[in-house]
Amino acid sequence: MGIRERRQREVAGREQRFLGAARDLIRQDGLLNLQMSKVAEKCDYAVGTLYQHFVSKEDLLVALATDEAQERVDMFQRVHDWRASTRERMIGFAVADMLYARRNPGHFRLFQFALTEVVWGAAPASRRQACLDANAPLRQLTLALIDEAVRKGDLDLRGLRPDEVCLAPWAMAFGMHSIMHTEGLLEHHEVREPYHLMLRHLSELLNGLGWKPLADPMNHAAFDALAERICKEVLHEYVC
Amino acid sequence: MGIRERRQREVAGREQRFLGAARDLIRQDGLLNLQMSKVAEKCDYAVGTLYQHFVSKEDLLVALATDEAQERVDMFQRVHDWRASTRERMIGFAVADMLYARRNPGHFRLFQFALTEVVWGAAPASRRQACLDANAPLRQLTLALIDEAVRKGDLDLRGLRPDEVCLAPWAMAFGMHSIMHTEGLLEHHEVREPYHLMLRHLSELLNGLGWKPLADPMNHAAFDALAERICKEVLHEYVC
DNA sequence: ATCAAATTTTGAATCTGATTCAATATGCGC
DNA sequence: GCGCATATTGAATCAGATTCAAAATTTGAT
CATH class of the missing domain: 1.10.10.60 (Homeodomain-like)
Structure with missing residues (x-):
């Protein structure tokens, strides 16, 4: 048997x-x-x-990106289940990515490469689907948080669909990761602490979306405190 | 001679x-x-x-991405020189990208690939530099606009450096382009009109940054009108 | 335990396509 | 027209991904 x-x-x-x-x-x-x-x-x-x-090298690469997604999903799940405001948890997703990137510095580079026409297009469709499926929870959790925020009155969709709201932080995070992990792109820009900046810009975006409670962008210390708190209370196992 | x-x-x-x-x-x-x-x-x-x-295939690819940057820079220049509010011109940059992507649908895919460790790392340093230089005006023009906005009182840096403010719209635009041009990523998301959405989210981000005059995110028609106006007044030659 | 069929593993051979470089051609000043 | 310098050529080479016939192993029946 x-x-x-x-x-x-x-x-x-x-x-x-x-x-x-x-x-x-x-x-x-x-x-x-x-x-x-x-x-x-x-x-x-x-x-x-x-x-x-793996039927090809591309297949292997996409499989690898897929495999690595699990831990990221786990971290998102932790954040989602955290007892905190919807807005804090939204920031929490970004903090999770921050820690994740520190533990696994190659991931975003690999992921970026895997999504490239050349690799993505050469991988078998089944593998691509598996990769999308492995990453789907990231979207699901974000959508769930958006729904919850709407229900609780923290967020007004203003005519957008949840997926359309979701795209905004997704694009910003995706863009930040891509830019930060590309050798030489940020070198000549006067940017300190890219990840800290990412939290702040995400926060400004959430303000712009009207996601309550609105944060004071000047309150530098509050960000550090929040990030610190998330690391301690929610993601302590993943801190390195 | x-x-x-x-x-x-x-x-x-x-x-x-x-x-x-x-x-x-x-x-x-x-x-x-x-x-x-x-x-x-x-x-x-x-x-x-x-x-x-071209000493290698990678060299050719980066050279191609470099070559294509020129038109994009021209469009940004047009927008920068336009007689309109700093905020409208900021949105104008995104409209330029929109038109640019329509004319040259392969560009962002190629660019994304070129920035990949595998291609970027295999291209000669001189070529990489040339590519960065060709794209540098995009940053310069954005920084100039940010400076102007600060001078005119449209924008308060709130302790950020211009480059750090610049990173926010850059990351969002970069992320949006990457996501939109990757086959299968958006397929199952309920997103209508990705480019229209990009303008709206950029606008929300600018609101969050406190870039005046703040826009009303509900005013759907105003976006279309602005985009339309930019196409007509500034980028008519590039509309296709 | 033994055997043949079925399945799995092996790695040398093949194939693809990038890259090289000795031979050839072209342009130049005289 | 000649000899040197420079540019072009494309067949040969090379790297590394991929295949597949042969060898090894496992299975299930006896």
Whole structure:
């Protein structure tokens, strides 16, 4: 009875080992120098076996991005379940990303690459779908928070759909991550503490959306305090 | 005397032809299928000649992104010089991008790819610098507008540096472009008219930044009117 | 325990497409 | 027209992803 299942578990375990090896190699040599044969070698398997799991290098890359999404989702879930105002939790999502980026500095670079026409288009549709599914909770949790905010009177949609509101912070966060993780883009800009800035700009965006309680953008200390509080109360396990 | 110069002009002209051919091939077959030999062939040159201009495929891609930046800069310049409030001109930048994306739908995809570790890191440093330089005016014009807004009392920096304010709309626009141009990302989101939404969210962000005169987010018609006006008065040559 | 069928693993061979560079051609001043 | 310098060529090379026939292993029946 369990034979088929055992095998399945073994295979799943091997897949994780391949992904782990790929992650290590990327950390060590950069995305640029990732080679399929090295990944197989690092796990003491033949390339052919690696190709049993991933039909192409692109498939592997998208799978890796998918795999890494889980932890990010967990962090978002924690924040969502936190007993705090909807607005604080919205900021909490950004703090989660901040911590996540610190623990896994390569993720956003990889993700950006995976979403590129060249990689995304060459990965099998099923893998793309799995990647979208793995990331879907981020949207779901944000939408749930938006709904809750509307119900509680913290937010007025002003004719927008929840998804349309959701797009605003999403775009800002996505853009910030992309810009920050691209070598040389911010170098000549006079920007201190990009992540702190991200929280502030997100806060200004929420003010602009009329998401109550509105924050005083001058109150620098309040941001630090909030971020600190989120790290301590909600995401302590993820602080590094 | 002019011999050396003529040759230089010929070479520069050829470079443009190569870039044009690459652009055409990408439009036709997708970024995914771009081949150096095809680019050379399309211009009736040997591959070796192509490599005289671009030391690698990555070099060519970054050069292409660089080349395309010029038109975008021109549009921003037009908007910057427009006789209108600082806030209207800020929105104008986004409208320019909107039109630009319509005329050159591949640009943001290419740009996103070029900024990727894999391409960016493999391109020669000089080419990367050229690309940054070509895009620098976008930042300069935005900073100039921010300065002007501060001088006129439309905007209070509230302790931020101009570059730090600049980052907010930049990140949002960058994020929006990236999300919109990635196949399958927005498909299941209930988003109508992504570009219209972008103007609205940018406007909300500017409200949050306290950039006067504040706009009423409910006034749907005012946005359309402003966008329309910018197209007509400032960017008519670029409307397609 | 033994065997043959079925499944899995292997890695050398193949294939694709970027990149090189020795040979060839062209342009230049004399 | 000659010899040098420079530019062009494209077949050869190279890197690395991908394949697939052979070898190994597992399974289930006897």
